[in-house]
Amino acid sequence: MQNVKTTEEVALGIRRRVFEHSMRNNGGYLSQACSAAEQLAFLYNEALTLGQPTLPMIPRPFGGVPSADNPDYVTGAGYNGPFEPHFDRLFIAPAHYALVAYAALIEVGRMAPEGLEMFNQDGSSVEMIGAEHSPGMEVHNGTLGIGFSTGAGLAWGRKRKGESGKVCVFMSDGEVQEGQTWEAVQAAAHHGIDNLWAIMDVNRQQCDGAMDSVMEVGDISTKLRDFGAVVVEIDAHDIDAMRQARAEPHEGRPLIILAHSSPTKGMDFLMKRFPRLHYVRFKSAEERDEMNTAIAAELGIAPVDLGGH
Amino acid sequence: MEMVNRPYAGAFERYAVQHPEVLCLSADLTSSCEIDGFRDRHPDQFLSMGMAEQNMLSFAGGLGLAGFRPFIHTFGVFLYRRPYDQLMASIAYPRRKVRLMGFLPGVTTPGGMTHQAIEDISVLRTIPNMTVLETGDATEVEGIVEAADSIDGPVYCRVLRGSVPRLFDTPFKVGEIRILSEGDDVLVITAGITTEEAIRARGALDKAGVSVRHLHLSTLKPFDAEAIVAHAASVKHGVVTLENHLVAGGIGSMTAEAMAEAGLGKKLVRLGLRDTYAHGGSRPYLMNYYGLDALALVRGIERLTGEETGIDEDALDAVRVEAVHSAVKAEAL
Numbered sequence: 001m002q003n004v005k006t007t008e009e010v011a012l013g014i015r016r017r018v019f020e021h022s023m024r025n026n027g028g029y030l031s032q033a034c035s036a037a038e039q040l041a042f043l044y045n046e047a048l049t050l051g052q053p054t055l056p057m058i059p060r061p062f063g064g065v066p067s068a069d070n071p072d073y074v075t076g077a078g079y080n081g082p083f084e085p086h087f088d089r090l091f092i093a094p095a096h097y098a099l100v101a102y103a104a105l106i107e108v109g110r111m112a113p114e115g116l117e118m119f120n121q122d123g124s125s126v127e128m129i130g131a132e133h134s135p136g137m138e139v140h141n142g143t144l145g146i147g148f149s150t151g152a153g154l155a156w157g158r159k160r161k162g163e164s165g166k167v168c169v170f171m172s173d174g175e176v177q178e179g180q181t182w183e184a185v186q187a188a189a190h191h192g193i194d195n196l197w198a199i200m201d202v203n204r205q206q207c208d209g210a211m212d213s214v215m216e217v218g219d220i221s222t223k224l225r226d227f228g229a230v231v232v233e234i235d236a237h238d239i240d241a242m243r244q245a246r247a248e249p250h251e252g253r254p255l256i257i258l259a260h261s262s263p264t265k266g267m268d269f270l271m272k273r274f275p276r277l278h279y280v281r282f283k284s285a286e287e288r289d290e291m292n293t294a295i296a297a298e299l300g301i302a303p304v305d306l307g308g309h
Numbered sequence: 310m311e312m313v314n315r316p317y318a319g320a321f322e323r324y325a326v327q328h329p330e331v332l333c334l335s336a337d338l339t340s341s342c343e344i345d346g347f348r349d350r351h352p353d354q355f356l357s358m359g360m361a362e363q364n365m366l367s368f369a370g371g372l373g374l375a376g377f378r379p380f381i382h383t384f385g386v387f388l389y390r391r392p393y394d395q396l397m398a399s400i401a402y403p404r405r406k407v408r409l410m411g412f413l414p415g416v417t418t419p420g421g422m423t424h425q426a427i428e429d430i431s432v433l434r435t436i437p438n439m440t441v442l443e444t445g446d447a448t449e450v451e452g453i454v455e456a457a458d459s460i461d462g463p464v465y466c467r468v469l470r471g472s473v474p475r476l477f478d479t480p481f482k483v484g485e486i487r488i489l490s491e492g493d494d495v496l497v498i499t500a501g502i503t504t505e506e507a508i509r510a511r512g513a514l515d516k517a518g519v520s521v522r523h524l525h526l527s528t529l530k531p532f533d534a535e536a537i538v539a540h541a542a543s544v545k546h547g548v549v550t551l552e553n554h555l556v557a558g559g560i561g562s563m564t565a566e567a568m569a570e571a572g573l574g575k576k577l578v579r580l581g582l583r584d585t586y587a588h589g590g591s592r593p594y595l596m597n598y599y600g601l602d603a604l605a606l607v608r609g610i611e612r613l614t615g616e617e618t619g620i621d622e623d624a625l626d627a628v629r630v631e632a633v634h635s636a637v638k639a640e641a642l
Contacts, residue, residue, distance in 0.1 A: 065402070065437075066402060066403055066404045066438065067404070067437065067438060068404075068438070068461065068462065075403075132402070132403060138374070139370070139374075139398070139399070139403060140398045140399075140402060140403075141398075142398070143394050143398055145363075146363075146367045146394070146395055146398055146399055149363070149364045149366075149367030149368045149370075149371065149395070149399070150367050150368070150370050150371040150374070150399055151371060152364075152368055152371060153367065153368035153369060153370060153371020153372040153373075153374070153375070154371035154372070154374045154375050155371070156356075156368075156371070156372065156375070157371065157372045157374070157375020157376065157377050158375055160375075160377075161375065161376070179363065180363040180364055180367070180395070183359075183361035183363055183364030183365075184364045184367070184368070186359070186361070187358060187359065187361065187364050187365075187368060190357075190359070191356065
């Protein structure tokens with residue numbers, strides 16, 4: 001698809017959309033937009049080779065789960081384009097980043113803004129924790145740590161079939177607390193799966209708070225290298241660095257880009273809540289109003305009209 | 310009785326070489342699952358996944374996305390206990406054509422609690438989109454590969470290995486119940502290794518005047534409730550199920566559900582492990598100790614009918630004793 005916006009513009013648009021949505025809905029995964037906006041903007045706007053969406057701009061309602069009795073079932077992968085040998089595939093491993101991923105789809109013209117209004121509504125396919133049938137999703141990744149394994153399996157299969165398209169996994173650093181992540185990295189290295197790459201949002205935050213207070217994970221880059229990955233570390237808000245990292249040769253091994261991010265980037269006002277950033281909920285109407293004014297100013301937009309909410 | 314050595318090994322190889330989309334996955338139990346020869350002769354179709362079942366199951370889901378049909382080989386317990394979440398999210402929910410080949414079902418291993426899949430049927434049969442098959446003889450083991458690969462979705466199979474008796478001369482057919490005798494006093498339902506036990510008991514029961522209708526199940530899910538109820542309705546006393554599994558959640562439970570839902574007011578005796586773990590030992594010892602053998606079936610039938618048969622151990626055909634250290638097994642497990 002033709003790039004209409006710069007990746008910087010897409011990133012800013014993601015932050016604005018997630019902010020507005022969170023204000024209107026009295027909370028949301030705001031911090032994930034801060035940390036990951038450039039990463040998802042980079043993936044959708046320039047790094048991935050994707051075809052035109054195959055599903056309607058306004059998402060269809062929930063169409064049932066996969067079963068032998070549901071032959072019309074489709075996943076949300078159609079928002080990333082058709083499955084063709086030369087197109088890339090993307091997995092959003094931390095499925096609670098769905099709001100940020102949906103905002104990215106809108107910013108790059110793959111989903112209509114109305115899609116975000118369906119977020120977390122009963123009967124909608126635009127689920128809070130991205131499901132297989134949610135826009136841009138292809139598998140369930142709600143239980144953290146399974147995404148890279150799936151990507152590795154698909155990548156092995158695509159390599160075997162001689163497909164030129166790559167498999168990309170968007171990951172989060174909390175996933176390195178799960179043993180399966182390490183099983184997956186060692187397997188990808190053992191089997192020489194080099195049509196697989198990942199970008200990991202290293203924001204050092206998790207549900208309970210700062211990762212170091214929940215479970216220290218040590219030096220992720222050293223550990224990943226020891227398990228067989230090629231690792232590049234970058235500033236998650238530096239898109240040029242991201243481009244260079246993607247170009248890192250990784251023959252015979254998966255590439256994992258550690259994108260060190262700020263969980264409040266673009267919305268510094270959120271530092272007031274640090275380290276409780278996983279899901280931002282407002283404690284009072286005053287806090288909501290204060291945040292609305294302050295963050296809107298940071299994002300260069302007018303405060304969200306909360307009159308009807 | 311004809312004994313067949315390692316029927317799975319040949320059956321898998323014959324089938325897989327004809328189907329390049331079939332992949333052979335192993336989690337460090339390659340010779341224990343009789344696929345070592347396949348690995349050596351067809352390394353391009355074999356993936357060593359190491360002792361890492363969680364990744365193996367999600368990875369297999371990814372292979373399924375790419376259009377492959379992975380056969381995962383390991384002991385049954387390792388397919389669903391540790392990687393249950395991955396089984397659900399990466400295989401069962403999306404209906405990937407992943408074939409879970411679970412070796413050493415129930416007490417067929419001396420490995421004790423950690424190795425004995427005694428609740429696998431109860432767990433797997435409650436998983437939406439899952440098919441559950443079980444092998445009871447060499448013919449069924451030979452047929453399980455093609456039968457499993459015919460399933461449009463994920464399938465879990467209880468597979469027998471090593472030296473396996475041949476009881477049947479017609480191939481494995483998914484969904485088909487084998488009617489092994491058509492008596493009208495008692496309905497006996499078995500699957501897997503308990504079928505051989507029931508066959509051992511049948512001769513003595515005939516002599517004692519108990520007319521047994523004996524069904525062997527190789528498709529456990531979908532469970533043919535209608536057929537089971539019809540057979541149960543056709544006998545005088547009721548039903549005895551005998552399974553290499555806990556009595557909760559397996560064939561006994563499925564039979565009870567079918568009878569209750571049909572409103573069939575007949576007695577049911579469920580034989581198997583009774584809310585207990587097993588320990589390590591030989592198969593005949595364990596089957597005797599936990600009441601899974603021919604004599605346990607006779608006693609179950611007596612409970613059902615309220616009549617003594619006079620059958621004792623000596624009246625039953627000789628127990629087939631298998632050496633713990635056998636040339637056809639990779640290790641003592």
